[in-house]
Amino acid sequence: MVESDAKPDGVAVMKPDSSALEVLGLTKRFDRLAVDSLDLTVHAGEFYALVGPNGAGKTTTLRMVAGLLRPDAGRVSIFGIDALQDPVAAKQVMAWVSDEPMIYDKLTPLEYLEFVAGLWGIAPSVSEPVAQDLLSSLGLAPHRHERCEGFSKGMRQKVALAGALVHDPRLIILDEPLTGLDAVSARHVKGLLGERVRAGCTVIMTTHILEVAERMADRIGVIASGRLVAEGTLTELRQQNGDADTSLEDLFIALVTLPEAA
């Protein structure tokens, strides 16, 4: 458990440890309880997949972590920074990609990346080559000077993803990033995320595609009715279920149907 210390300059810093994200007792209620005293820890340099049925609270949890939604209770720590006390410092090291790519129709991909880099205060000498590389690796280089208004959903998703990577975040949070992508684009995105993790970046991703979670994630968290019902590597999850040969899909169905039935 981390404890908060107040630094003289007013920045709330928690005691450093190896966790990229630490969530304690996170709670959010809308008409019903969406997230119920959730505890979650993601280690630095880890690829963490959060899976769960529709309405389980995955997106609400991640939106609270990203600072887009204020929790009713609980604490969020990002690399030791108390994200509720000092959201600006926490946002500096983090990137968020939503399932619905929100970009500006009237900007070109390059202009969009210039804007994002500017918002994160990255020097142009650093951000411009990174932006060009990202667009090339995502197959958007031929379109870099075209306005995004004519782009398909997959292209828009790739622009949004490039925006999340252009400021070189230490923690990337992605909500269903592969939705709407064709097989080639999905492979590009998965390759890019894998590279980032190998370079030391932490990735947290929600997905409905269990095969992706199975193949890419170091650890998988299963969330149902706003609570983390299981967590671990695929092997650990299988052991918890008592069947070493079971698929993640069977495992997932077994895990999420229990809280729903209860």
Next chain:
Amino acid sequence: MSSATALSWFARHELRLAWREWFAMMTGGRRKRTRAAIIGLVCFAALLHLPAWAVIGRFAELQLPLDKSSLIVISATIFLAWTLMLSQAIESVTRVFYARADLDLIMSSPATLANLFSVRIAAIALTVTMMALLFSTPFIDVLVIGGGARWLTAFGVVVALGLSGAAIAIAVTILLFRLIGPARTRLIAQILAAIIGAGFVIALQVAAIMSYGTLSRFTILTSGTLAAYAPDVDSIWWWPARAVMGDSEALLLLLGLALVLLGSVMAVFSHRFADTAIDAAAYGTSGMWRAKERPFRTGSRQQALRRKEFSLLWRDPWLISQTLMQLLYLVPPALLLWRNFADSAAALTLITPVIVMAAGQLAGGLAWLTISGEDAPDLVATAPLTPASLIRAKIEVVLIAVAVIFCPLVAALAFASPYQAAISAGAVIVSAASATAIQLWFRVQARRSQFRRRQTSSRLATIAEAFSSIGWAATAALLLALPVAGLISGLITASLVAVTWKFSPKRD
């Protein structure tokens, strides 16, 4: 299903969609507001009879035959109404083309496309005509009450104007598509609509200023010079005016011409309507707009945000057309300023409220686009900036844009009357700041493309913004003419803005 049945079914479908769209606009998409919307509409229609009475009541006794000057004034008024309908129709047609909506469904159906698009053309004409009838009814009511049932023919003239306006708008827009392509048509059609909507009034005002040194367009319309050049009183050119005043023969001719025009447009353009709609829908993938290669720019985070906002404003076709219209409305006062440059004529005072009103309206629109119309809210919200600095950067964009447009005019005014320029500058700042503040207090996250419907999110904000601009314009004019009254007007307007703030939604 027979062809006739299919057509009537599609017509019912179009009417139902048009009705629901209009109803949603009136109620802000909330069914609970139905009763309030109906009461509001009835009150608005009743209230509209008062200004209608003040403007047109004294003309109710007019009878045929009329002299040339009266015929000129009535014909010019009819022509003005027609240009406004034409402007609105061009806007509607452009919107229909670029909204993909149910196009895929229609195109993939086994129905005859020409027939379906004929119905869609007729629906556009009907919508334009209904809107025109809605706004003209109070004026015609006043004439009927004051002058008798013969004025009822004016309703027929409005119908003829609506149908012909829609027909011309469809023809013009499709021709624009064919001539300059879908990418440019979107912008050019918006600008054309703005110029047509404002052009006739401005042209009359410019002529009045150049000839007589006054802003009143009636000066030129009632002048002997114009009467001398006008056709004889029994000319066909006066038939619209005669039809308004109860000449049923002239009315039938006008209605007949309008129907023939609309029928011809449906026959000629309904096939091309489908092609045009496909081109417009495919326009997004054409990659028409390409930016030039240039290096990334340096600057603070706020500068990055301001640059983005300026780029988006500059590339917004609707905003460009609206700003152009605002600027066009400033041409007559600017001309008046130029003519009266050497002396401080009383006519100069008229310039100040026009400038102040325009600044408030422009600032309100810009503030909605920059503050509420954020297309990537998650990106901006997850950026390492405090909410206060984000909002400040966006407000700066609004105020800088307003300053760029209005500073030259105020500076020119300073040469003629430094005192008036100072009052105008102060009022422009207060008016723009008030409109921006109202948009800030009532901000609701939306996409920029929803700009046309921004009023539906908060009627209170819309009304408050309009009254604030009018109030500050009146305050500035009164400060120049009658300072004590100006101070009272200023206090009332400030109170109105304060009350608006009090009623604004609470935020964390």
